[in-house]
Amino acid sequence: MSEQPRSPETGILASVEELFREVEVEQPQVGIIMGSESDKLAMQPAGQVLEECGVRYEVRVMSAHREPEVVSDYCGSARMRGLRAIIAGAGMSAALPGVAAAHTDLPVIAVPLLGESLGGLDALLSAVQMPPGVPVACVAINGARNAGILATRMLNN
Numbered sequence: 137m138s139e140q141p142r143s144p145e146t147g148i149l150a151s152v153e154e155l156f157r158e159v160e161v162e163q164p165q166v167g168i169i170m171g172s173e174s175d176k177l178a179m180q181p182a183g184q185v186l187e188e189c190g191v192r193y194e195v196r197v198m199s200a201h202r203e204p205e206v207v208s209d210y211c212g213s214a215r216m217r218g219l220r221a222i223i224a225g226a227g228m229s230a231a232l233p234g235v236a237a238a239h240t241d242l243p244v245i246a247v248p249l250l251g252e253s254l255g256g257l258d259a260l261l262s263a264v265q266m267p268p269g270v271p272v273a274c275v276a277i278n279g280a281r282n283a284g285i286l287a288t289r290m291l292n293n
Contacts (some may be wrong), residue, residue: 150237164194166287169210169236170249171199171226178249178278179225185284188239191291207232211239221287224272225280227251230259233272243290245283246274 166186170179176195186193198206214222222240225247226232233246248259256277263274275282 139252162192163293164192164218165218166191166193167210167214167219167222169207169222169232170195170197170223175225175227175249179223179247179280181281182223182225182247182284182287185281186288189268189284189288191288198232200226200235201229204235207235208211208239209235211242211265214240214242220226221245221290223247223280223283223287225249225283226263227256227259228260233263233274234266234270237266237270237272243287245286246272247283248274248277249282250278 168179168182168186176197179195183193184197196210198210200207211222221243222236223241223245224233224236226248228251230246230248233244237244246263248256248263250256251259253263260274260277263272268271273286275286
């Protein structure tokens, strides 16, 4: 393997992503992220569909409000780590899908989650009202199963 150019400021290989593409590892293809531990039950159907279809996935809990750097780091490195889509579930303000989409060029599928007030309408409206250039696909309130199906269809194309 030839020596890769290094950035003088960081000493990091210039084409790390290229090097990782050659590594054959059974890495996850879909990331399922959610705003809190309490969202896991509502997001479980997405993972079930992915399992049924033989799609590898990972699950992480991260808050767009309490841990914005974690969301940024996770989504910013998602492609390099082999992810091909992100499913993001969140309730109330449902900022997580939009923040995720702002930090990656991968498809992001929003799952607005049923909240204690407004019946999930607040999360639904937040998930679908994205600014130009920050696309987010959105399924129904608590529609994690459809998010899993949509992610699988995206991977198959």
